[in-house]
Amino acid sequence: MSVRPLKHPEMRSVALADVLHALSDPDRLAIVAALHEAKTPLNCVETMERVGSGLPKSTCSQHYAVLRESGLIWCERRGVELESRLRTAEIEVRFPGLLKSILKARRLESASE
Amino acid sequence: MSVRPLKHPEMRSVALADVLHALSDPDRLAIVAALHEAKTPLNCVETMERVGSGLPKSTCSQHYAVLRESGLIWCERRGVELESRLRTAEIEVRFPGLLKSILKARRLESASE
DNA sequence: TTCTCTTGTTCCGAATCCATGAACTACTAG
DNA sequence: CTAGTAGTTCATGGATTCGGAACAAGAGAA
Numbered sequence: 001m002s003v004r005p006l007k008h009p010e011m012r013s014v015a016l017a018d019v020l021h022a023l024s025d026p027d028r029l030a031i032v033a034a035l036h037e038a039k040t041p042l043n044c045v046e047t048m049e050r051v052g053s054g055l056p057k058s059t060c061s062q063h064y065a066v067l068r069e070s071g072l073i074w075c076e077r078r079g080v081e082l083e084s085r086l087r088t089a090e091i092e093v094r095f096p097g098l099l100k101s102i103l104k105a106r107r108l109e110s111a112s113e
Numbered sequence: 114m115s116v117r118p119l120k121h122p123e124m125r126s127v128a129l130a131d132v133l134h135a136l137s138d139p140d141r142l143a144i145v146a147a148l149h150e151a152k153t154p155l156n157c158v159e160t161m162e163r164v165g166s167g168l169p170k171s172t173c174s175q176h177y178a179v180l181r182e183s184g185l186i187w188c189e190r191r192g193v194e195l196e197s198r199l200r201t202a203e204i205e206v207r208f209p210g211l212l213k214s215i216l217k218a219r220r221l222e223s224a225s226e
Numbered sequence: 227t228t229c230t231c232t233t234g235t236t237c238c239g240a241a242t243c244c245a246t247g248a249a250c251t252a253c254t255a256g
Numbered sequence: 257c258t259a260g261t262a263g264t265t266c267a268t269g270g271a272t273t274c275g276g277a278a279c280a281a282g283a284g285a286a
Binding site for chain 1: 207
């Protein structure tokens with residue numbers, strides 16, 4: 001049982017369906033929103049504090065893998081931590097306006113209850 | 114074994130995660146794109162002709178149920194057919210710009226291969 | 227009516243996906 | 257070396273999904 005190296009897709013090979021699938025889970029969407037608002041990279045603990053849902057860490061780790069493999073986030077190991085950031089600019093080039101409108105939709109949704 | 118009545122969610126109770134999940138499947142996304150381009154309601158056969166994928170009809174029927182229950186499409190039975198249309202205007206009110214940017218992203222993606 | 231064709235639905239088994247606890251890696255600090 | 261922290265991997269049970277077969281339901285013909 002050894003830790004696999006992190007691998008990130010090139011943005012030009014990122015599929016829309018994968019992006020939408022990654023964002024179709026409320027917890028993953030919350031992670032993305034937190035990374036978006038933070039503007040600075042966050043590790044998992046920091047992110048989950050902002051998200052405020054008590055997810056088991058194994059589940060959390062899987063969510064990060066889905067987000068990473070979908071092309072939405074870029075991760076780097078910093079010692080024992082995993083530093084993640086949204087690939088905002090790259091995504092904007094590939095799918096202009098997409099991320100913005102999804103994050104806006106999420107804000108509207110959470111404002112309406 | 115009897116056919117259940119069609120039920121549609123009210124738009125204000127439609128969840129973003131459900132919409133994204135519905136659109137995260139390439140075939141469903143293609144159905145939505147076809148309905149969008151058609152501008153007029155289509156039945157399943159007409160839609161699948163435009164989509165051009167030989168999906169089994171049971172799978173197809175499930176996809177329609179997912180799209181309907183997510184709030185994306187409105188369906189009515191016309192005799193033996195199921196007439197479907199995108200709930201474009203309502204969705205635009207609930208999640209402004211969302212559908213538009215997703216459909217645009219899909220066009221960009223299919224143009225890039 | 228009854229027969230047949232068409233369109234879509236439901237059921238069910240198999241395959242697949244997903245969530246989570248337990249065990250583990252890997253790094254840091256003392 | 258030991259302990260602590262951050263995250264990963266594995267195993268497994270539960271939930272979803274796919275697709276073939278059977279079915280429902282309406283239209284049209286006789």
